[in-house]
Amino acid sequence: MTTQTIAFNTDRKLMKTGLNRIIGIGLFLLPLIWMDLTTYLTLTIAGISLGMLIFLIASGLTLIFGLLDVLNLAHGAFFAFGAYAGYTVLNFFNSLGWIETASLSSSLFYLVAALCAAAGVGALLGIVTEKLVIKKVYGDHLMQLLVTVGVSFVIVEILKIIWGVNDEVVPVPMGFQDSFILYGVFIEYFRIITIILGVGVFAVLQFFLKKTKIGIIVRAGVENREIVKTTGYNISRIFTLIFAAGAGLAAIGGTMMAIFNQSVDPGMGDQFLIFALIVVIIGGMGSVTGSFIGAIIVGLSFNYVAFLVPKMALGVNFMIMAIILLIRPKGLFGKD
């Protein structure tokens, strides 16, 4: 291919991207027709915050589903396990009486401790699952569906044995219960922290996949495992690490969602697995950027529609998914 042809294709791509952006911004501003600016901004911040929570679980699914090509229906269970791990840490601090009096900075410390515990437990669970179960079913989607459903049942039953079958109230550090008002818009600190965490995870994943050597190996391994092996890399070990990272991200998402909802229950993973699957399909398999944009779309549309037509809130996401798949069958950022 000549340099001129590549330049021509690049120009066409830029024009198309520009048009898509204009349509996207138009849709983003559309709810202003039915609501005032303050309500719109409040819902927008809440929607982006919800989107980031969904992104945390969807990003892990993107690594496992999109990059490793593993249909992992146990992802929701990793999410729930992470939620309980975080809940346990917060409960421990609460038993010391520290949660109720926590300032914003000490609240952040408790959050980081809970997230570290969740990520560690999630990653460990991911390593065990990959080594014992997934390794044997790479490339076989039907078997992956069956065994990961089984893994999900096992994990949820373990959750029930350890923490019981009932919902538990999650102690939320006092610093996160505060809020501030900006231009008439009521903003909770926890929503801002969620957005910062989501954007941070997105940036780290992008950097990891695009700029680091291990990211190159992962992307290469997804495309052609043989070349990676014949180059001298132990692809099995790398895939185990990616699976563990995906499970760890789900667990982090679980802890954040537990604080957001102020409760945990053993079946909480199933509901959010549906959101994550919608996001991954909208964004395009294996695209972290796609998942990020998809999560924001899902979070915003859920919030706007929940305000305008509450009964349509979940349904609108399925509609968006269907429309996007009709226009772009491989998702917004899926590779043709």
Add this chain to the structure above:
Amino acid sequence: MNDPILSLDKVHTHIGQHHILQGISLNMKAKGGATILLGRNGAGKSTTLRTIMGLTPASTGRINFKGKAIENKKTHEIARMGMGFVPEDRAVLFNLTVEENFRLSMIEENEKTHENLNEVLELFPALKKFWKTKAGLLSGGQRQMLAIARVFVCDHALLLIDEPSKGLAPIVVDQLGESLLRIKDKTKVILVEQNFNLARQVGSDCFILDDGQVVFHGLIQDLALDKTMMKNYLGI
């Protein structure tokens, strides 16, 4: 110095129920140069390379590389011992840029590999022009150049190259031949090739495989003079 860098002793390979390699024995000396594997389609040439590389493991038999048994080693371990492999199809990563394809090849990024990279880019200057372009956007010839160039950035003791000229225009095959000539001065090469002219240009000794067995071993110039052998086994 005259110890074989690679030897196969009565190697049998099965793919499913098919008995592909049926007791192949080969010896290749450590010094540079190119050994050519010739034979009709389905003779077992590519399977021989894949078996050596551990991608299609041998059922029985012994394979020694640099004096060590490798028949039970994993592919990445064999690669790290100094064996490079350019497979027949899709030997580059389409979704990675040319630069990333090269970075992937450098198991260790150090002064030596960067020096090698500069040498390789002198050998294949077209690749420098498309440095930030995804390999999937390159032409067939450029992709093949990249496939060979990327294994050359590491110092391999042995390079296995499977049908590099397949599907390429004659002018590109000529360029490829020149590149292979320069490569074989530095590194021992085992080349599977259907294009006999390219094979003769690059190689010194050759093996002919037929039905998974070695039916000829000798100098390629001698083979070129043996009309019966050429017709029976290569259809030329």
